Amino acid sequence: MSAPHPGPRVTRRRAETRARLLLAALDVFVDRGVGATSVEQVCEAAGYTRGAFYSNFSSLDELLLTLYEQRSAAVLAALEEALARLTGPAAVGTLTDVVDDLLTAHLADRRWLVMQTEIALHALRTPAAAGEVAARRARLRERVGALIAQAAQRAGRRLTTSPDELASAALALVEGARLQAWLEPGDGPVRTDRLLLTALLEQYTVSA
Amino acid sequence: MSAPHPGPRVTRRRAETRARLLLAALDVFVDRGVGATSVEQVCEAAGYTRGAFYSNFSSLDELLLTLYEQRSAAVLAALEEALARLTGPAAVGTLTDVVDDLLTAHLADRRWLVMQTEIALHALRTPAAAGEVAARRARLRERVGALIAQAAQRAGRRLTTSPDELASAALALVEGARLQAWLEPGDGPVRTDRLLLTALLEQYTVSA
DNA sequence: CCTTCTCGATACGCTCGTGTATTCGATACA
DNA sequence: TGTATCGAATACACGAGCGTATCGAGAAGG
Numbered sequence: 001m002s003a004p005h006p007g008p009r010v011t012r013r014r015a016e017t018r019a020r021l022l023l024a025a026l027d028v029f030v031d032r033g034v035g036a037t038s039v040e041q042v043c044e045a046a047g048y049t050r051g052a053f054y055s056n057f058s059s060l061d062e063l064l065l066t067l068y069e070q071r072s073a074a075v076l077a078a079l080e081e082a083l084a085r086l087t088g089p090a091a092v093g094t095l096t097d098v099v100d101d102l103l104t105a106h107l108a109d110r111r112w113l114v115m116q117t118e119i120a121l122h123a124l125r126t127p128a129a130a131g132e133v134a135a136r137r138a139r140l141r142e143r144v145g146a147l148i149a150q151a152a153q154r155a156g157r158r159l160t161t162s163p164d165e166l167a168s169a170a171l172a173l174v175e176g177a178r179l180q181a182w183l184e185p186g187d188g189p190v191r192t193d194r195l196l197l198t199a200l201l202e203q204y205t206v207s208a
Numbered sequence: 209m210s211a212p213h214p215g216p217r218v219t220r221r222r223a224e225t226r227a228r229l230l231l232a233a234l235d236v237f238v239d240r241g242v243g244a245t246s247v248e249q250v251c252e253a254a255g256y257t258r259g260a261f262y263s264n265f266s267s268l269d270e271l272l273l274t275l276y277e278q279r280s281a282a283v284l285a286a287l288e289e290a291l292a293r294l295t296g297p298a299a300v301g302t303l304t305d306v307v308d309d310l311l312t313a314h315l316a317d318r319r320w321l322v323m324q325t326e327i328a329l330h331a332l333r334t335p336a337a338a339g340e341v342a343a344r345r346a347r348l349r350e351r352v353g354a355l356i357a358q359a360a361q362r363a364g365r366r367l368t369t370s371p372d373e374l375a376s377a378a379l380a381l382v383e384g385a386r387l388q389a390w391l392e393p394g395d396g397p398v399r400t401d402r403l404l405l406t407a408l409l410e411q412y413t414v415s416a
Numbered sequence: 417c418c419t420t421c422t423c424g425a426t427a428c429g430c431t432c433g434t435g436t437a438t439t440c441g442a443t444a445c446a
Numbered sequence: 447t448g449t450a451t452c453g454a455a456t457a458c459a460c461g462a463g464c465g466t467a468t469c470g471a472g473a474a475g476g
Contacts (some may be wrong), residue, residue: 001384007285030333031331031333032243032333033241033242033330033333034241034243035240035241035242035243035244035245036244036245037244039339058301082304110332113332114329114332114333116334116411117325117329118329120325120358120391121241121322121325121326121329122241122308124239124318124321124322124325124390124391125239125240125241125322128314130391133390133391134393137388137391137392138392139287161403165400168388168400169385169400169403169407171384171388172381172384172385172387172388172400173380173381173384173385173406174377174384175384175387175388176380176382176383176384176385176387177377177380177384178380178381179328179383179384180345180376180379180380182332182346182351183328183331183332183341183342184342184345184346185342186279188340192373192376192377195369195377196372196377196380196381196404196408197281198411199377199407199408199410199411199412200404200407200412201413202407203406203407203410204407
């Protein structure tokens with residue numbers, strides 16, 4: 001009865017504006033590059049003027065961070081879902097299948113690859129961003145580790161090294177192969193992924 | 209007796225200027241980002257004015273390309289040298305040693321990692337640059353393949369897949385691990401490299 | 417309805433960078 | 447030493463983008 005309006009009064013329009021700005025920014029970031037992107041370009045792409053932008057974000061960097069948080073949360077959620085699928089009753093897939101599933105679903109997306117690479121560069125030269133990115137990567141790695149452990153157990157194999165170590169390797173591998181795939185068009189992309197993943201898993205598991 | 213001066217008359221000063229501009233541009237590119245770099249910033253860093261720049265390059269993109277050609281030629285040369293060392297009479301190193309040597313020598317350089325990533329992004333969004341980059345990567349892969357084949361033979365092992373395929377995998381792996389190492393500071397960087405390389409080589413060679 | 421307040425649009429002054437045209441000191445060679 | 451040529455510096459006109467201050471349409475709430 002006391003505080004029916006804890007937040008600001010008008011919210012719907014504002015949320016819409018934010019969302020549109022974020023969407024548009026992703027577009028522009030991807031095909032112009034973060035460093036070459038101006039506030040104006042983002043606004044034009046979103047169909048707003050700069051007034052709207054500065055009313056919602058204080059800088060392009062802030063928007064970039066928001067974008068990253070949004071997207072990496074989505075990726076993590078997809079991972080959790082995959083994990084749940086493995087833990088569930090009707091689990092049939094092998095580890096390679098699951099990883100492959102994830103690869104096709106998210107990691108093969110060219111736009112996200114570009115964005116992620118941009119963010120990596122941003123982190124490499126911005127100490128503040130570096131912390132944030134490292135934390136999220138660590139969390140991702142941890143979940144991938146869980147996924148691998150779960151899948152291995154289900155496949156009746158025992159890991160000979162820590163899940164975290166394996167996850168770290170698998171991520172490095174997938175990220176490298178993915179970039180390579182887009183830089184050297186041809187029939188080799190998926191093969192590299194599979195070649196390496198197979199090697200990794202064969203090598204570091206034994207049938208329990 | 210006929211044409212003693214085929215090129216332009218004055219060369220020393222000009223060459224020096226070009227070199228300084230390239231050096232300075234690398235600095236600025238690395239810590240501002242290619243997209244956020246202006247001609248003026250490069251000139252200031254090099255100790256020249258824009259007049260000097262436009263007299264030597266027609267655009268930042270042209271300079272970027274030159275820089276890339278320079279650097280990737282150097283990397284390739286180092287590779288050839290490593291190959292020669294393996295072919296030579298006093299060869300003692302194993303494959304892992306050689307690869308490790310290369311990793312430490314060139315690939316661990318943070319500045320070059322950043323630059324290479326910038327160039328990858330540039331290639332991803334510039335069709336013209338993409339061709340150039342793809343060609344150089346192909347050449348690099350081919351030489352790494354030769355290196356691997358040579359080293360395997362010397363170690364008395366036979367490859368069970370094509371050198372090219374293995375080289376492709378090895379490069380993807382190393383590039384991924386390297387980026388990861390700088391994004392997630394800790395003790396894990398080199399370990400990931402080694403873990404993956406070992407797995408790869410164990411898996412795809414048999415003692416001949 | 418009618419009031420209130422939110423939030424995106426507009427207006428403004430300013431800085432930074434661009435690319436070209438021209439100048440003038442430096443340099444190589446006879 | 448003289449001189450023709452080269453090449454970096456300077457001058458100039460211009461556009462793009464920034465961040466702030468202010469306004470006014472329109473949504474929310476009574």
